[in-house]
Amino acid sequence: MSRLRAQNVTKLFGRKADEGARRLAGGAALDEIRKLGVTPAVVDASFEVNEGEIFVVMGLSGSGKSTLIRMLNGLLPPTSGHVEIDGVDISGLRGNELRAVRQAKVSMVFQHFALFPHCSVLTNAAYGLEVQGVPKAEREKKAKEFLRLVGLDGWEDRLPGQLSGGMRQRVGLARALAAETDILLMDEAFSALDPLIRREMQDLLIDLQADLGKTIVFITHDLNEAMRIGDNIAVMREGRIVQIGTAEQILTDPANDYVAQFVADVDRTRVLTAASVMERPLATVVSTGGPRTALRTMRENQTSAAFVVCRDRKLLGTVNAQAVADAVSNNETELDGLIDEDVDPVAPDTAVADLFAQSAESPLPVPVTDESGTLLGVIPRVTLLAALGAINGHAREPEPPGEGGAPADGQQRREEATGVDA
Amino acid sequence: MSMPRINVGTWFENLVNWLTDNLSWLFDAIGSAVEGTVNGLADLLLWPPALGLIAALAVAALWLRGWRFALFTLLGLALIDSMRQWEPAMETLALVLVASVISVVLAIPLGIAAARSDSLSRVLRPALDLMQTMPAFVYLIPAVFFFSIGPVPGVVATVVFALPPGVRLTELGIRGVDREVVEAGEAFGSPPRRILTRIQLPLAMPTVMAGVNQVIMLALSMVVIAGMVGAGGLGNVVLDGIQRLEIATGFEGGLAVVILAIFLDRITSSLGDRSAVARAEKASARA
Numbered sequence: 001m002s003r004l005r006a007q008n009v010t011k012l013f014g015r016k017a018d019e020g021a022r023r024l025a026g027g028a029a030l031d032e033i034r035k036l037g038v039t040p041a042v043v044d045a046s047f048e049v050n051e052g053e054i055f056v057v058m059g060l061s062g063s064g065k066s067t068l069i070r071m072l073n074g075l076l077p078p079t080s081g082h083v084e085i086d087g088v089d090i091s092g093l094r095g096n097e098l099r100a101v102r103q104a105k106v107s108m109v110f111q112h113f114a115l116f117p118h119c120s121v122l123t124n125a126a127y128g129l130e131v132q133g134v135p136k137a138e139r140e141k142k143a144k145e146f147l148r149l150v151g152l153d154g155w156e157d158r159l160p161g162q163l164s165g166g167m168r169q170r171v172g173l174a175r176a177l178a179a180e181t182d183i184l185l186m187d188e189a190f191s192a193l194d195p196l197i198r199r200e201m202q203d204l205l206i207d208l209q210a211d212l213g214k215t216i217v218f219i220t221h222d223l224n225e226a227m228r229i230g231d232n233i234a235v236m237r238e239g240r241i242v243q244i245g246t247a248e249q250i251l252t253d254p255a256n257d258y259v260a261q262f263v264a265d266v267d268r269t270r271v272l273t274a275a276s277v278m279e280r281p282l283a284t285v286v287s288t289g290g291p292r293t294a295l296r297t298m299r300e301n302q303t304s305a306a307f308v309v310c311r312d313r314k315l316l317g318t319v320n321a322q323a324v325a326d327a328v329s330n331n332e333t334e335l336d337g338l339i340d341e342d343v344d345p346v347a348p349d350t351a352v353a354d355l356f357a358q359s360a361e362s363p364l365p366v367p368v369t370d371e372s373g374t375l376l377g378v379i380p381r382v383t384l385l386a387a388l389g390a391i392n393g394h395a396r397e398p399e400p401p402g403e404g405g406a407p408a409d410g411q412q413r414r415e416e417a418t419g420v421d422a
Numbered sequence: 423m424s425m426p427r428i429n430v431g432t433w434f435e436n437l438v439n440w441l442t443d444n445l446s447w448l449f450d451a452i453g454s455a456v457e458g459t460v461n462g463l464a465d466l467l468l469w470p471p472a473l474g475l476i477a478a479l480a481v482a483a484l485w486l487r488g489w490r491f492a493l494f495t496l497l498g499l500a501l502i503d504s505m506r507q508w509e510p511a512m513e514t515l516a517l518v519l520v521a522s523v524i525s526v527v528l529a530i531p532l533g534i535a536a537a538r539s540d541s542l543s544r545v546l547r548p549a550l551d552l553m554q555t556m557p558a559f560v561y562l563i564p565a566v567f568f569f570s571i572g573p574v575p576g577v578v579a580t581v582v583f584a585l586p587p588g589v590r591l592t593e594l595g596i597r598g599v600d601r602e603v604v605e606a607g608e609a610f611g612s613p614p615r616r617i618l619t620r621i622q623l624p625l626a627m628p629t630v631m632a633g634v635n636q637v638i639m640l641a642l643s644m645v646v647i648a649g650m651v652g653a654g655g656l657g658n659v660v661l662d663g664i665q666r667l668e669i670a671t672g673f674e675g676g677l678a679v680v681i682l683a684i685f686l687d688r689i690t691s692s693l694g695d696r697s698a699v700a701r702a703e704k705a706s707a708r709a
Contacts, residue, residue, distance in 0.1 A: 075608055096613075099612070100611065101611075102611035103611035107609065107610060108606070108609040110606060111602070112600075114600070114603045116603060116620075116625075117625070117702050118698035118701075127606075131607075131611050132611075159702045159705050160706075161702055161705065161706025161707075162706050179610060185609075
């Protein structure tokens, strides 16, 4: 369901803005408009943002993205076109009506945090509720909850100036969330933070979004950030939206040279998927095969654990060699009691970058399954490292021999293992 | 070839005459209100014994700024008393305070309005320039026409001269508030009046207080000119000294003005340091 819709939204700045809009509608070129002394900030932008979606607007500075986001809550009225929130056209609203919409439906997080330096963290976080007229005790209780949610428990009485940049933006986020609006506008919200903190805040946003399911419009000039958090991405250039699509669509099928050039430097581990690097699983045992078969499979593959699948290759779990060996010496014939069902398969469209943590935590390869739970493939750690090497290899000089050794060994060992299987 | 004569001066004179003839009831009302307030305040300041008031002000100074300033207050004001200038000094203080309050009451709303409207700001700027640079005697004479001799034309002339920095610094302070912070207020649906009182004014307060401080300083600098139209106080003392070529009297009157000026300056600037924003900045600097 679409919560937020922009229809042919245009914003021109300058004294002759209306004249410019008329000419633009009549098919005039942007250069002709500029000659009138009119600056086209946003031209004919249309998009829809669905419930629970993070919609990223991506563009370099001057591409009009900040102007665009300010039209979504009426901070700037569009020169022409319409912005609809839950089906209500807000471009016609003024004064009190517009303020009522902002209080009830849209809140905002700012690039430079825009906290009130003379008010405590708690008062800042409670601001949206204060404006809505919520009584003091109630709004402070709610603000405290959201401050806890963003990890600022115990900082309520501090002043914003006493906090680090990342913490200040956590207050900004808490302030926007505490207002309990369904729509959240984030204007370069993490751009002023240093890279590590930025990553932390992105993770926080992704985590919170999983619980809260807000409808978010996120402005950024950082393509990696866009690809990381965006469900859909709109790429802007000179006021126009040149492409809207998912991260993978924009990478694999750029609408024009500008977009292609833009994505040339993107971190491909965020876009390459599990499906593109996974291999055929070797050490798999069928659940009906019994402990002896399982033990032999593991011995052949020189592994201490194996994936267990049904006859139709649905993933059931894992067994480890110690448990199976014990079962064999006890002359048990069933595998069922030995299966550890605590496996965490990933979907084939999971980004490679998101596999590293899981791969590092578990001694087993990461299993890849489809929606029905069928085991499609596995990603051993060495494969992941080799894939990373190949990704970076495009851009880098050859590695010095000492460091390049490890992945090569892995490659060799995998080939041997394949030979055993054949 | 020369420019035809444009009788700007005559027009102004006609305007002053017309105002005197037609609006005398208004000037009388304003005049008696201002005169009553100035005299009342002066009586109030002179009601306690001089040393008692000096002690009270020294305690206030101790609380606002600390012991050095308290010591200065004690010694400075005691010196005024010992120079036998206490009574004219309190008359002057009353006049300066009334003129400053009137100036601030007019200046802050004007400054706020100018900060919100570019066109008002454009109109106001040359008017403020005129008020600050037009020689005081030029409007002192019409002020005497309107209000006759006494403290009132002194107050009026003082307000005209002291008002501009109040307006300018209020406008500057409010315009200087971080745009994004004001935008945050708007984005959460706060009405303009609340944005002004909750965000803009508190954040502009240090600059506004600097304006108030300047208003008071300029008001004190008008003391002698106000004395020329019979406003009394230290202005009269200084003028007497000049007219009779009594260097001692003139110097003592002038020194009393300086002591009052330093006292009022430190008091008002410490009030600025106590604003919420200034306190927040200090707290942040410690962190």
